[in-house]
Amino acid sequence: MDYQFREIEKKWQRFWADNQTFKVDNHSAKPKYYVLDMFPYPSGAGLHVGHPLGYIASDIFSRYKRLKGFNVLHPMGYDSFGLPAEQYAIQTGQHPAITTEANINRYREQLDNLGFSFDWSREVRTSDPGYYKWTQWIFMLLFNSWYNLDTDKAESIESLTEKFGRAGSEGIKAVCDDDTSSFTAEEWREKSDEEKQVELLKYRLTYLRESTVNWCPALGTVLANDEVKDGFSERGGYPVEQKKMMQWSMRITAYADRLIQGLDTVDWPEPLKEMQRNWIGKSVGALVKFGLKNRPEFIEVFTTRVDTIYGTTFLVLAPEHELVESLTTPDRKAEITNYIDQTKKKSELDRMADTKTVSGAFTGSYALHPVSGEQIPVWIADYVLAGYGTGAVMAVPSGDQRDWLFATKFGLPIVAISDAQVGLDEQADPTKEGKYINSGIINGLDYKAATTKLIEKLEELGAGKAKVNYRLRDAIFGRQRYWGEPVPVYFKDGLPQLIDAAELPLVLPEVDKYLPTESGEPPLGRADNWKYRGELEYELSTMPGWAGSSWYWFRYMDARNEGEFASKDAIAYWKDVDLYIGGSEHATGHLLYSRFWNKFLKDLGYVIEEEPFKKLINQGMIQGRSNFVYRLIDAEGKGTNTFVSAGLRSQYKASAMHVDVNIVENEILDLTKFKAFRPEFENAEFILENGKYICGVEIEKMSKSKFNVVNPDELTERFGADTLRMYEMFLGPLEQSKPWNTNGIEGVFKFLRKFWKLFHDDEFNFRVSDEEPSKAEFKALHKIIRKVEEDIERFSFNTSVSSFMICVNELTDLKCNKRQILQDLVIVLQPYAPHITEELWTLLGNQAGTISVANYPAFNAEYLVENEFSYPVSINGKTRLNLNISLGLPQPEVEAIVLANEDILRYMDGKTPKKVIFVKGKIINVVV
Secondary structure: OOOOHHHHHHHHHHHHHHHOOOOOOOOOOOOEEEEEEOOOOOOOOOOOOOOHHHHHHHHHHHHHHHHOOOEEEOOOOEOOOOHHHHHHHHHHOOOHHHHHHHHHHHHHHHHHHOOOOOOHHHOOEOOOHHHHHHHHHHHHHHHOEEEEOOOOEEEEHHHHHHHHHHHOOOOOOEEOOOOOOOOOHHHHHHOOHHHHHHHHOOOOOEEEEEEEEEEEOOOOEEEOHHHEEOOEEOOOOOEOEEEEEEEEEEOHHHHHHHHHHHHHHOEOOHHHHHHHHHHHOEEEEEEEEEEEOOEEEEEEEEEOOHHHHHHOOEEEEOOOOOOHHHHOOHHHHHHHHHHHHHHOOOOHHHHHHOOOOOOOEEEEEEEEOOOOOOEEEEEEOOOOOOOOOOOEEEEOOOOOHHHHHHHHHHOOOOOOOEHHHOOOOOOOOOOOOOOEOOOHHHOOOOHHHHHHHHHHHHHHHOOEEEEEEEOOOOEEOOEOOOOOOEOOEEEEOOEEEEOOHHHOOOOOOOOOOOOOOOOOOOHHHHOOOOEEOOOEEEOOOEOOOOOHHHOHHHHHHOOOOOOOOOOHHHHHHHOOEEEEEEOHHHOOOHHHHHHHHHHHHHHOOOOOOOOOEEEEEEOOOEEEEEEEEEEEEOOOOOEEEEEEOHHHHHHOOEEEEEEOHHHEEOOEEOHHHHHHHOHHHOOOEEEOEOOEOEOEEEEEOOOHHHOOOOOHHHHHHHOOHHHHHHHHHHOOOOOOOEEOOHHHHHHHHHHHHHHHHOOEOOOOOEOOEOOOOOHHHHHHHHHHHHHHHHHHHOOOHHHHHHHHHHHHHHHHHOOOOEHHHHHHHHHHHOOOOHHHHHHHHHHOOOOOOOHHHOOOOOOOHHHHOOOEEEEEEEEOOEEEEEEEEEOOOOHHHHHHHHHOOHHHHHHHOOOOOOEEEEEOOOEEEEEO
């Protein structure tokens, strides 16, 4: 029978599901290997061909590792809380859980159709109360912990209160708020419970504070930076403004140094590591206090270049800085208010990214230079962020490009402070230090000496001190949404309290609508009688999307454990993720938060490893191949119903229009399907080339709006899952982005049919020989055994696909149907094409278990030793044929073999050879 891929693939998918083939135990004598994919958010659109790329790669590696004798954990689940489901609920009134369940079912169907070897018994969903119970539990651990700088780890909050009770705040080294107070042990003991809780909130690893957030009024929620683009929400395109709100935050900053150091211990792409290092942004400098004219307050700034302090000619505050309102003089109020309103429309990312333009407003107030005592003006500008450093900068236009632009625009002084900066212009390079000039106590010093001298002077004046700072800020942990994990907190006397752990999970209540309340509270404020023990107010915000994904790899280790987030035995066995595959877009979000939570759980003794993911691979993007038709434009500039083929476009006035790639094949438009594409095109007319309409082509991001989304379901129905799996790998290196082109998929399909034919005769009867293979057949097999092993270990999947094609061509030419060759070849191909290989494995008579439990063939280098050569044999200088002859034979024996060959004798036409020219390993020429 010919290759019936549909029947074969459905058969084996049912078999794997019915027999739980890929279910894995937490105890095995085999070495463990944990392969993880970044789990998907189940959108209503389902998967397109770009989504499975990483899953196919991880599945190939998982199947290969099983063949190599590993106990492989390869799980899958869903990051199922998300804004799209909530927005759909707002529009339709349908509960997000219903939408999410339908989407998950769609995803599961598509994933199953591709033959992935997931252990579905461990499936997790972040929106399942049985799962988010443990997300809430981790939140409670964080709330009940502080970071001890002496031990460099998180500890129980009880250890802090014990220290307070024994010695007060003296000697406490902690990551905490700046406004923590000093007190003795006796003063601590005399504090009321409420006062103690207020003080402890300044130390807890998760805490409430007023923060500047991206607020989207139309969506009624706070958005993360990556959900905002050019001042608008990525979903819906609604305006986003900067707003101060009380928010839950997490002290990820406590782990900043460990997050940097840990990058040296993991096998991750270097560009991704550098993104994290830059995001954390460790810098060593000084904290400097600028007094204010006629006021008791001061403005604090952090600078990495305290040596440039004599070049400070003005201060710039973030528009959100707490002192802006009080510093604004009456005559400047209108301008300042207007500027702040404009700033609210920009996201922090936009403010950081705009380096070429500057804007600002003068407050009307002046600060005092801490060393010289000179008055310097105080401005506000949106390029300064409230959450970075102190929300204020000392502007040194002679040493900073943006400060220079600002000073130039507003006519502010620019002062050279070293001989390297004399003759300042826009290209002044502050890193090229000369000797300091006009600079008080640092005249004549170099950079290092000047820095040391100035910090000593500032400390002496009480105006500054040395400090390490980070760009990384504490992570905002609240969202004003419905579809997220409830925060396990209630409020008593205005202070947050944790619910009892025995009452977890705190389940989402039912609400009548998924919008904020009329008074502006989050949607949870709509729940009837939703109070802690019937009387105390719950927290109404929910957790952000990254909460559930910051620990999910541990839940896969022990997914059905109701008493623990994962048992000690499971964690001791699996430890960490050996291979993690996912997109680089998560570099400074999910991957950073995951490392933070992992380190925290290790500090408390719940997990073993400091880092969660040993090796990380970022798969590239499969880009869409967009097609275009060209619509003629009439004299009034309107589109007509006539379309001109791409090659004739230059002869007409026409506009390009995206067309569905699924009605285009080899760039030729299916005219009948195009007329059905939209009702308006029912009577379309076409200007053709040689009787065909040729479409234009462009490579773009795959998107429904560009009609270039290719559905994997259609391709698996047409060519099979094995074909799609191999073709996606064949497109190019895993880490690189590459364009999708359906036109090439038939080549892979033909390869699999040719592979199938090796096992069958011309009538497609299964026929395999038990004869001993030839040396050439062994050579072809062992070349592919070694090649695939090397390729998979270095994740070069595309080159393996090419090698399979070469191998099958060689065996076809050799007319090989030897069991000893084909059985090993089936095992080698299995990770790439699991369905066809399962079927052939069974046909070969292997009834005990599936091919998944086979052993990868051992490579034998002896088969690749060249002990034969295919000599081109010529008669009177004209090549007639090739003969395989041992390289070890002397010339007389070679001549005897050649002159005994029937084909050679026929070409000699009965003549006696005059001589035989023999060049070992090169040629044989018979002269007659």
